[in-house]
Amino acid sequence: MQKSNIVKILVIGFAAYALMVMAVMTFVPDKPEDMDWQDREAFNRVQITKLKLGTTRDEVLALLGSPDITEAKILDDDSTIQVMFFRTQHVKADGLTTQDECTPLLFENQKLVAWGEGAYESYQIVKS
Structure with missing residues (x-):
């Protein structure tokens, strides 16, 4: 009688664990693009x-997914400069993602060189 109770408890525990794993795999997004905006921020x-x-730019994209906003330019010396904006803070509930709701990441020749407000200011200076 005691062994059968232990077996029942183990079977119930295993079934509960399996259900929880399946629920997590089904309902928890595994890619940034699949997350709701609060989780993505x-x-x-x-x-x-x-x-x-x-x-590298590709490593950042693999980690963060697609940017919300991006700008790019080829410079006179054929080097490239790109700024990608990733949403990090909610400002206004208007259904739009704006630059003030994002953190800019600055890339020169596909390499990350800066992020934050200073990054976008640097991009604007070089872009001019």
């Missing part, structure tokens, strides 16, 4: 703090 904030200068 929080995810972006955390991931941006982990970035290192020199990270």
Whole structure:
């Protein structure tokens, strides 16, 4: 009698665990593009703090997904400069993502060289 109770408890525990794993796999987004905007903002904030200068553009895209806004320019010496904006803070409930709701990441020749407001200011200076 005691062994059968233990087996029942183990079977119920295993079934509950399996259901929880399936629920997480079904309902928790695994890509930034699949997250709702609040989760995506929080995810972006955390991931941006982990970035290192020199990270490639492709590595950033693999980590953060597609940017919300982007601008780019080819300079006179054929080098490229690009700024990507990733949403990190909610400002206004209007259904639009604007630059003031994003953190800019600046790339020169596909390498991350700066992020934050100073990054976009640098881009605007070079762009002129």
